[in-house]
Amino acid sequence: MTSIDIKETILDKDSYFNIKRFKIGSIGSDIALKTIDSSNTGKEIVSRYNPEFNKSKFVFEKSKVIKNFNILKDLIDKGNQKKIDSFFGRQAWLSEEPFFIHMTFNFNPYDSIKSLEELSSFLTFYHRYSKTILCVPNILRATNPYTEEKSQKEVEIIDLDGYKRFVNECYDFLHSKNNKPIFVPISLKFTPSQIENLVTYYLGKEYFYFWIDMECKPISEYFEALIMQINDLITKKGRYGDCLIYITNMKREIITHKKKDNSPSSDILSSLAGANLVGSNREPPRNMKNAKPLTNQDKQHKARLFDQSSYYYVKRPDLNINKKENVTENSIRLAREFDNQKKFFLDHLKIEPYIKEKQMIQDHKEILTSFFKGRKVQFPF
Numbered sequence: 001m002t003s004i005d006i007k008e009t010i011l012d013k014d015s016y017f018n019i020k021r022f023k024i025g026s027i028g029s030d031i032a033l034k035t036i037d038s039s040n041t042g043k044e045i046v047s048r049y050n051p052e053f054n055k056s057k058f059v060f061e062k063s064k065v066i067k068n069f070n071i072l073k074d075l076i077d078k079g080n081q082k083k084i085d086s087f088f089g090r091q092a093w094l095s096e097e098p099f100f101i102h103m104t105f106n107f108n109p110y111d112s113i114k115s116l117e118e119l120s121s122f123l124t125f126y127h128r129y130s131k132t133i134l135c136v137p138n139i140l141r142a143t144n145p146y147t148e149e150k151s152q153k154e155v156e157i158i159d160l161d162g163y164k165r166f167v168n169e170c171y172d173f174l175h176s177k178n179n180k181p182i183f184v185p186i187s188l189k190f191t192p193s194q195i196e197n198l199v200t201y202y203l204g205k206e207y208f209y210f211w212i213d214m215e216c217k218p219i220s221e222y223f224e225a226l227i228m229q230i231n232d233l234i235t236k237k238g239r240y241g242d243c244l245i246y247i248t249n250m251k252r253e254i255i256t257h258k259k260k261d262n263s264p265s266s267d268i269l270s271s272l273a274g275a276n277l278v279g280s281n282r283e284p285p286r287n288m289k290n291a292k293p294l295t296n297q298d299k300q301h302k303a304r305l306f307d308q309s310s311y312y313y314v315k316r317p318d319l320n321i322n323k324k325e326n327v328t329e330n331s332i333r334l335a336r337e338f339d340n341q342k343k344f345f346l347d348h349l350k351i352e353p354y355i356k357e358k359q360m361i362q363d364h365k366e367i368l369t370s371f372f373k374g375r376k377v378q379f380p381f
Contacts, residue, residue: 002179004209009241010346015371016231016274017351019342022244024181025132027059027098031342032271034335035061035248037280040327043093049332058335059098059132061279062089063249066105066137069112076121088129101126102135102183102248102279104213108158109139109166116169123170127177135246136170138185138213139163160194163187164201171207183211183246188226195226199233208243214250216284218266219273221370227273248279252330253313254364258301262312264360264367271338272355272371278334280327302326306333308340311360 010019021030036046038060064087066072075087088101103126113119127134139158158166167184174182184207190198202210210230217223227247234243247270253263270278294302303321304313344354352372355361361368 002181004181004244006241006244010349011240012345012349012351014350014352015272016228017272017341017345018274018276019345020244020276022276024059025098027132029276032275032338033059033277034331034338035059035277035279036331037327038062038089038091038094038099040280040324041331042324045325045328049328058331059100060094061248062099062101063280063282064089064101064103066103066107068107069109072119072122073112076125084125088125090129098132099130100132100135101130102185102211102213103137104215104249105137105139106157107139108162110158110162116166116173120173123173124177127174127180130180133181133183133209134174135183135211136167136174136185138187138211139166140215141187141189160190160197164198168205171205181209182207183209183244186210186212186230187215188212188217188223189215192226192229195229196233199230200237203234203237203239208239209246210243211246211248211279214247214282216249216251216282218251218254219247219269220254220266221366224269224273224370231274244276245274246277246279247273247275248277249282250279251283252281252304254367256301258297261315262307262310262360263301263304264364265306265311265313268306268311268334268337269367269371271341272351278338280331306330306337308333308337309358311358 004022004024006020006022008019008021012018019030021028023029027033036058039062041060075084089099109116109119116123126137141157141163171182171184174180184202186195186198188195199210202208212227212230214223219227227245230245231240234240250270251266254266255264257263267278267281299321300315302323303316303326305316305326306312307314341351341354345351348354352368355371356368
């Protein structure tokens with residue numbers, strides 16, 4: 001595995017907002033690096049943002065949820081090149097662009113295999129198709145948010161020891177194949193004590209790059225606290241300057257107000273939670289068995305645009321909306337705002353005065369309290 005050279009770390013003394021100067025492949029960054037969802041964009045759409053669009057700011061991400069083991073088995077057993085290309089998100093126009101994949105398993109692989117060797121063909125493809133970095137697949141700890149069936153009681157999919165075994169075996173396999181940086185998963189379905197156990201285990205193994213799977217949840221007070229726990233532990237262990245945090249699969253908004261013009265954003269808060277890479281959104285799935293046709297109100301809600309001046313997602317008046325254009329536009333807007341945050345921070349060496357001027361923050365003061373109030377970050381790194 002190639003280590004990522006983190007040349008410098010500048011940490012806000014009152015929060016975990018930070019500037020880390022690092023390079024992944026051809027991508028150099030000193031801000032929260034925003035990915036673009038490769039499934040929800042296109043060559044023509046991206047080309048509209050030139051010359052603003054450039055490799056120093058963006059990398060393409062393919063996010064995938066695997067519902068059961070048979071999907072993997074059939075993929076490899078049948079060996080259909082077109083299906084494999086499609087499964088791993090290959091697109092010809094992306095062949096020269098920074099691109100990587102991350103997957104979430106909705107099952108415990110050890111219920112279907114005796115050893116990871118039985119997944120070696122799948123993991124080999126996974127390694128080859130993910131070009132820029134590698135993300136060990138996440139396994140949902142309990143009955144997952146992607147299922148269409150509602151359950152009153154969560155059923156554990158995998159325990160902590162099984163999760164650590166899977167991550168460790170996948171890491172060793174991927175490490176043996178090439179020299180790409182490897183990110184290990186953290187499921188926020190674990191309890192706080194389990195997360196502490198897991199992160200301590202990772203640091204002991206010198207796994208320093210983490211991808212946090214939000215699993216369709218927003219960055220609200222509870223989940224921010226869990227991410228803060230991760231940051232605190234890394235800092236106390238003296239490894240903050242060695243680590244990178246990638247947050248993805250987050251719900252776009254903290255609270256969904258379909259009838260209101262403005263909905264408070266969740267994804268923009270990633271940088272305040274300490275993210276160095278910010279991934280794509282994933283909304284909780286609809287129950288397709290009883291799904292009703294989308295109303296105009298539903299369509300307007302889905303097509304909201306991020307407003308950099310207020311940190312709200314704002315309804316668009318028109319209904320003639322292209323999803324790929326909308327998703328790409330929001331990614332670009334978020335990237336611009338992360339750049340604005342960086343510039344203010346480097347000028348003032350604090351970020352709170354900038355953040356608290358946003359209308360969304362003024363309307364939801366608990367957010368400011370959650371990220372900043374009374375916090376003093378130590379620097380043992």
